[in-house]
Amino acid sequence: MASDGKWLWKTTSLEQSYTTYNISYQLTLASREPLLEDHLRQALIHLSRKVPLLRLCYAQREGEWWLREMAQEIIDFEMIPDVTIKDAHQKCLAYQYDIKTGPLWFAKLKPVSPSMEGVSDMAGFPHISTVFLGLYHGITDGYSNMKICGYLVQLLEDVIARNPINDEEKLGICVSGERTQQLIEERFAAIKADSEYKEEMMKEYQASQKSCLLASMISEDAGEKEPKTRMLLRNLDPDTSTAFFKRCREEGVSVNSAFTAVGSVAMVDFLVEGGIDQDTYRISSNHVVNARRYWGGDTSDYLGCHALPTNPVTVETPRTVGSNFWNYARKLHREFQKTLDSDKAIHIEAMKQVCRSENPDSGALFKLLQFDFCMTNMGNVTSLVTEGGAHVQATHVLRTTAIHPVPNLWAHFLHSFRGRLINVLAYSTENINDEMAENYCNKVFKHLHEVINIKK
Structure with missing residues (x-):
């Protein structure tokens, strides 16, 4: 029974905020021999035993939600030979987890998969399989998930190679969001202690909550x-990816800032096409931040839900950027770095608490659509996922999150793996139809190809 599981910690407000999200990962594997059902099942059993994060579930204690260990081992795994890629992701994103029993994750294997479009087959590894991982966002984040993918690749290699596996040697350290919560509480106390500062911050915060331009042009x-x-x-x-990365370095701009700039320029095109006629546009992007960056020390083994959901960047974007793109990108990059260096994401979480303490009914304030698009960028994840070994190679990984339960029209899930830039545009069908998403995405990558070749 669940009451037999070890109590771990009371969930923080930030951890609770992610309990409306499901996550879907797609890991493409190339193997020397066909990947068997038993191979993956055995690897998943070891994964569950070696990664404490994957044994979490929820329970109430004195009226509050806590995380605790599952009372018994449950491996949620099935073969899906006839399910399409699209339908597999839908199952992951719409899955109803039993949060009190667990597990809060599952795996599905499509044993014979077509090669990923644009990804070359690997010599000596002719058999392509796809693993789908569904995860409950309340216990995990992108960094943790990429690490879990890497653990799975390595365990699968060991299973196929018949290497001994010691389940007592744990992978990753499962930690609560207490450190982040403490930073938020400290900022909250500082704001509350200074009435003039609090009033100034409240006005600034409420001004930032105004609806974005994009929302105004979308019909009901x-x-x-x-x-x-x-x-x-x-x-x-790979060649285009390398050229883009190289140009970013030469221009002194991060890949994240350059891609955000490209997305903003494409958004202007989209707004103009939609009938919003201005000389310049205040394009607002929201960036998810890894809270571990503010903890100090080595956090590489810490797993859990440690993503700060709101780090806004707003820049004036002219109707036509043209050959001035990289100057514009540097301006955006400076603005983004300023938000990171000033702990803006921590500040916003503190302001949410201030608003709630001042007005318990202020929930509607947080439901306003604030951003033209959202960005979650993990950089180069090759070392996290690993490339594999002599029997199985990871050739591609992509990720997405259910965004329709929250006020978010669409979001870019960006990272690179094995030298290739990978982007998923996730969109909520409540406001965005397939044609709109395709149109915007095409504009983004049209501009991306163009800016690589802008003359210096």
Whole structure:
């Protein structure tokens, strides 16, 4: 029974905020021999035993939600030979977890898969399989999930190679969001202690909550009455990826800032096409931040839900950027770095607490659509996922999150793996239809290809 599981910690407000999200990962594997059902099942059993994070579930204690260990081992795994890629992601994103019993994750194997579009087959590894991992966001984040993918690849290699596996040697350290919560509480106390500062911050925060331009041009009947999250995948080939990375370095701009700039310029095109006629546009992007960056020390083994959901960047974007793109990108990059260095994401979480303490009914304030698009960028994840070994190689990984339960029109899930830039545009069908998503995504990558070749 669940009462037999070890109590771990009371959930923080930030951990609770992610309990409306499901996560879907797609891991493409190439193997020397066909990947068997038993191979993956054995690897998943070891994964569950070696990664404490994957044994979490929820329970109430004196009226409050806590995380605790599952009372018994449950491996949720099935073969899906006839399910399409699209439907597999939908199952992951719409899955109803039994949060009190667990597990809060599952795996599905599509044993014979077509090669990923734009990804070359690997010599000597002719058999392509796809693993789908569904995860409950309340216990995990992107960094943790990429680490889990890496653990799975290595365990699968060991299973196939018949290497001994010691389940007592744990992988990753499961930690609560207490450190982040403490930082938020400290900022909250500082704001509350200074009435003039609090009033100034309240005005600034409320001003930032105004609806974005994009929301004003979307008609009420644009989407579906029963919304869900759909996704568009765009892979850059290795040569184009290398050229983009190289140009970013030469221009002194991070890949994240350059891609955000490209997304903002594409958004202007989208707004102009939608009938919003201005000389310049205040394009607002929201960036998810890894809270571990503010903890100090080595956090590489810490797993859990440690993503700060709101780090806004707003820049004036001219109707036509043209050959001035990289100057514009540097301006955006400076603004983004300023938000990181000033702990803006921590500050916003503290302001949410201030608003709640001042007005318990202020929930509607947080439901306003604030951003033209959201960005979650993990950089180069090759070392986290690993490339594999002599029997199985990881050739591609992509990720997406259910965004339709929250006020978010669409979000870029960006990272690179094995030298290739990978982007998933996730969009809520409540407001965005397939044609709109395809149109915007095409504009983004049209501009991306163009800016690589802008003359210096």
